Amino acid sequence: xxxxxxxxxxxxxxxxxxxxxxxxxxxxxxxxxxxxxxxxxxxxxxxxxxxxxxxxxxxxxxxxxxxxxxxxxxxxxxxxxxxxxxxxxxxxxxxxxxxxxxxxxxxxxxxxxxxxxxxxxxxxxxxxxxxxxxxxxxxxxxxxxxxxxxxxxxxxxxxxxxxxxxxxxxxxxxxxxxxxxxxxxxxxxxxxxxxxxxxxxxxxxxxxxxxxxxxxxxxxxxxxxxxxxxxxxxxxxxxxxxxxxxxxxxxxxxxxxxxxxxxxxxxxxxxxxxxxxxx
Numbered sequence: 687x688x689x690x691x692x693x694x695x696x697x698x699x700x701x702x703x704x705x706x707x708x709x710x711x712x713x714x715x716x717x718x719x720x721x722x723x724x725x726x727x728x729x730x731x732x733x734x735x736x737x738x739x740x741x742x743x744x745x746x747x748x749x750x751x752x753x754x755x756x757x758x759x760x761x762x763x764x765x766x767x768x769x770x771x772x773x774x775x776x777x778x779x780x781x782x783x784x785x786x787x788x789x790x791x792x793x794x795x796x797x798x799x800x801x802x803x804x805x806x807x808x809x810x811x812x813x814x815x816x817x818x819x820x821x822x823x824x825x826x827x828x829x830x831x832x833x834x835x836x837x838x839x840x841x842x843x844x845x846x847x848x849x850x851x852x853x854x855x856x857x858x859x860x861x862x863x864x865x866x867x868x869x870x871x872x873x874x875x876x877x878x879x880x881x882x883x884x885x886x887x888x889x890x891x892x893x894x895x896x897x898x899x900x901x902x903x904x905x906x907x908x909x910x911x912x913x914x915x916x917x918x919x920x921x922x923x924x925x926x927x928x929x930x931x932x933x934x935x936x937x938x939x940x941x942x943x944x945x946x947x948x949x950x951x952x953x954x955x956x957x958x959x960x961x962x963x964x965x
Contacts, residue, residue, distance in 0.1 A: 699732045792836050796880060797846045799830040801861075808857040809889040815863040817879040820899040822886040822906060832880035834866060849880060901954070903928050903947055911955040918956060920964045923947045933957040 803810075803826055810828070812820070823829065830850050836843075848867060853860045866876035884890050886905030896915040903926030912918070920930070929950030933942050934957055956962070 703728060792834075794834060794844075796830075796832045796834055796844060796849055796878065799828075799846050799850055801828040801830075801852055803827060803859065803885065803888065804854075806857055807854065807859045807888070809859070809891065810884055811858055811860045812882060812884070812890065812892045812894075813860065813862040814882070814892065814894045814896050815865050815878070815880075816895075816897075817877055818863050818896055819879075819881045820892065820896050820901070820912070821881055821883045822900075822902045823883045824905055825885060827885070828861060829883040830863075830880055831883075832878060834876070834878050836866065836876040849878065850882075903954075906952055906954060909953040909955075911953075912957070912959075914958045915956065915960070917961045918959050918963065920962070923964055927951045928954050930954045930956070932959065932962060935959045935962050 814820075817832075819832075834844055849864060851862045851864065853862070861882065863878075863880060863882065866878045886902065887907035889908040890910045892899075892912045892915075894914065896912065898917050898919070899912060899915050900919045900921070901910070902921050904922035906926065906928050924947075926947035927949050928947045929952070930945045930947065931943075931953065932945075932955075936959070
């Protein structure tokens, strides 16, 4: 007569249930994680029922439960996997891993932003972010446009308020460019490449690093100052009315200089530039 060891039936039931739910998940498109989390408690129930039946059906007055060690180890191993999945699901880590594994590289245009400048605004202060470029325009509004690259966001995720924020204090309008939203996981890659177009007739101060500045000197009708720019392109100097003062141009031996275009009514100060091009 074969001896019954607790754990054998549970292991058999575990294999039958696991195979069944995996097979059904293929037909009904069930989420594998949800299936495993629902499956593991059933195995605990089966194991508990098996112990009770063993004790109840034993003919001994004080029955000693004998376990199938290999089966118990197997069930414990599967249970550990289910427990790890449960912890990952409750902490949100599992969703993050799934999102990353299923992520696709997305490149799309940023939502265009147009900020009309009121009559009370006399000065614009730009706080740039990584990937920011600057241009001049002849309108009465600030325009922001560009692209974004992401491995986690989709084309509909980015909102204008996530690209730039505007705050007016007195007669000064502060424009802050924002970084692309990311999480603490280093494998995520999200970045903005944005161009900020500012009216040339507004006094403008740029307080942080720019990747590039393309300034139409003919459009500058007020004082401008830029600090820390990779490359600066100055166009239409023949039609300008600007006095240009530069400091720390790294491509030049004599980096501090002053050039006058036209009468030099308006001041353009550029400090700490890698390359300066005038054409």
